[in-house]
Amino acid sequence: MAKSSSSSSTKPKQTHEVFLSFRGEDTRKTFTSHLNSALRRLDIKSYIDDNLERRDEISQALLKAIDEAKLSVIVFSKNYATSKCCLDEVVKILECRKNKAQIILPVFYEVDPFHVRHQLGSYAEAFVKHEQRFASTMNIVQKWRDALGEAANHSGWDCSINRTEAELVEEIAMDVLQKLNSVYVGDLDHQIIKLEKLAQLQLQYYKSIDTYENQVSHEATVQRITELKMKRSVRMLRLTREMLSYMEDSEAYEKLF
Numbered sequence: 001m002a003k004s005s006s007s008s009s010t011k012p013k014q015t016h017e018v019f020l021s022f023r024g025e026d027t028r029k030t031f032t033s034h035l036n037s038a039l040r041r042l043d044i045k046s047y048i049d050d051n052l053e054r055r056d057e058i059s060q061a062l063l064k065a066i067d068e069a070k071l072s073v074i075v076f077s078k079n080y081a082t083s084k085c086c087l088d089e090v091v092k093i094l095e096c097r098k099n100k101a102q103i104i105l106p107v108f109y110e111v112d113p114f115h116v117r118h119q120l121g122s123y124a125e126a127f128v129k130h131e132q133r134f135a136s137t138m139n140i141v142q143k144w145r146d147a148l149g150e151a152a153n154h155s156g157w158d159c160s161i162n163r164t165e166a167e168l169v170e171e172i173a174m175d176v177l178q179k180l181n182s183v184y185v186g187d188l189d190h191q192i193i194k195l196e197k198l199a200q201l202q203l204q205y206y207k208s209i210d211t212y213e214n215q216v217s218h219e220a221t222v223q224r225i226t227e228l229k230m231k232r233s234v235r236m237l238r239l240t241r242e243m244l245s246y247m248e249d250s251e252a253y254e255k256l257f
Contacts, residue, residue, distance in 0.1 A: 009215060015068070015070060016045040016047040016065065017044055017045045017069065017070050017071065017180055018039060018045065018046040018047065018069055018070070018071050018072070018073060018180075019046070019047050019069035019071070019072040019073070019093070020032060020035070020046055020047065020048045020049075020067055020073050020075065020175060021072060021074045021075065021086060021089045021090065021093065022074075022075040022080070022086075023075070023077050023078075023079050023080040023082070023086055024038075024049070025079060026076055026077035026078055026079050026080065026109070026110075027076075027077050027109055028059075029164075031075065031077075031109050031165065031169070032048070032075055033171045034165060034166070034169045035073070035107075035171075035172060038169040038170050038172070039176060042173050042174070042176075042177050044173070044176060044177060044180065047068075047069065050168060050200070057084070057088075058084075058085045058088040058089060058092070062085075062089065066089065066092045066093055066096060067100075069102060070102065070103065070183050071102065071103040071105060071176060071179055071180060071183075072093045072096070072100070073088075073103075073106075073172075074090060074104065074105070074107065075107045075109050076106060076108050076113075076116045076152065078110055078122045078199055079111045079122065080111075080116075080123075080125065081116075081119070081123045081126035081144075081148065082122075082126045082129070087144040088150070090144070090147040090148060090151050091147045092145065093151065094150055094151060099241050103153055103179050103180075103183070104152055104154045105154070105157070105172075105175065105176065105179065106154050106156035107156055107157045107172060108152075108158045109159045110159065113152060113156075115160055115182065116148055116152040117152040117153060118147070119145055119148060119149075123148070127141065127145065130144070130174035141179055147186060157172050157175070169245065174249050178237065181236055184235040185232045185235050185236060188231060188235070189232070191228055192228050192232070195221055195224055195225045195228070196225060198221055199218060199221045199222055199225065200220040202214070202221060203218060206218055230255075231255065232254060234256045241257060242255065
């Protein structure tokens with residue numbers, strides 16, 4: 001479940017990068033709160049639901065927040081599956097994974113990942129109640145089961161490992177940062193690698209044919225690599241056009257975005 005918190009992105013209109021899905025009664029004031037703080041310390045904008053009222057239906061605001069996120073962290077806890085709203089969030093997150101390549105990061109907090117994947121333990125108990133309540137629309141219940149199994153199969157974090165919660169949330173936050181960075185700069189990294197190979201080939205070839213035109217061509221390639229690396233740094237630092245507005249009149253400004 002998730003409201004906007006802190007951090008920035010390359011697009012000034014985007015209000016958050018990460019959506020946090022969690023069962024409020026299990027982790028709102030403990031693990032999820034600590035994880036959200038760790039994300040803020042890394043200048044990552046998160047969306048966390050501050051609505052303390054119990055609700056059965058997922059709101060349009062939450063659906064929109066999931067849709068706009070680049071990455072969703074799902075904090076699976078003991079009572080997560082008791083919430084229809086949480087289960088609907090997982091379904092929406094998987095939809096965004098399929099349609100928008102949204103990254104999914106499951107976190108298993110005081111619950112066995114195997115129980116989540118196969119709806120055992122407290123998850124089995126929750127689904128007994130769901131099947132009774134939604135007996136006339138079992139396709140919905142099956143959709144939730146399938147969504148849990150798929151989401152829980154993504155590579156994530158098992159909080160039962162032997163370390164403190166303080167250490168764990170910092171490591172998860174760093175993992176989120178690295179995954180977001182791969183989204184922001186992956187296209188640039190691909191271009192940089194290709195151009196660096198081209199520059200090496202140009203250098204080797206132009207040694208045997210040393211002309212002014214060849215030298216200019218190699219220098220242009222090197223200059224383009226430098227520009228792309230600077231653009232990469234701007235994205236990594238989450239620098240926006242507003243933050244660099246003092247450079248607006250310079251020739252280099254537009255090349256940074």
